[in-house]
Amino acid sequence: MVDFLKKELDMDFDKAVQRIEEIVQEEGFSHMLTKEIDKIFKKKLNVDYPRYTIILACGPDFAKAALDVSKNVGLLFPCSFVVYEDEGKVFVSHISIMKIAPAIGIAPADEMQSVIEMTGEAVHKAWDRF
DSSP states (O other): OOOEEEEEESSOHHHHHHHHHHHHHHTTOEEEEEEEHHHHHHHHHOOOOOOEEEEEEEOHHHHHHHHHHOGGGGGGOSEEEEEEEETTEEEEEEEOHHHHHHHTTSSOHHHHHHHHHHHHHHHHHHHTTO
C-alpha cells in the first residue's frame, strides 16, 4: 500500500515552506526546487488560486539505490512535498514514490523493499519535525 501523508501545520504559509525546505536539507536530502504553482496559474492562466507550493528534494543515496533496481523508477523522481492552503489552514503532504514504483509495475516489489524501508525511515524522520 502506498502511504499518503498529510498534516495541518500551525504556522503561516511562508514559514511552513521555509521550515520544510530547511528540514529536508537537514535530514540529508538535496533541495532541488521550490515552485509556487498558484503564481504560475496567475501568470499563465490569469486565475487566482489558493497558495500551493511544491518543494522538490532528492536523497542521492536513495535515488541511486532505486535506480539500481530499475532505471524506470527515475520517472517518479524527485521526491516532493506540497504545502497548500485550504479553507484558511496550511497543510503539508507527501506520498512515497518508492512505494509507487512497484505498485504501478515499474520495479519489482521484493527488490524495492530495502529502498522503501530506507527512504521511509528518512522521510518519517523529517516528517515528524514538520
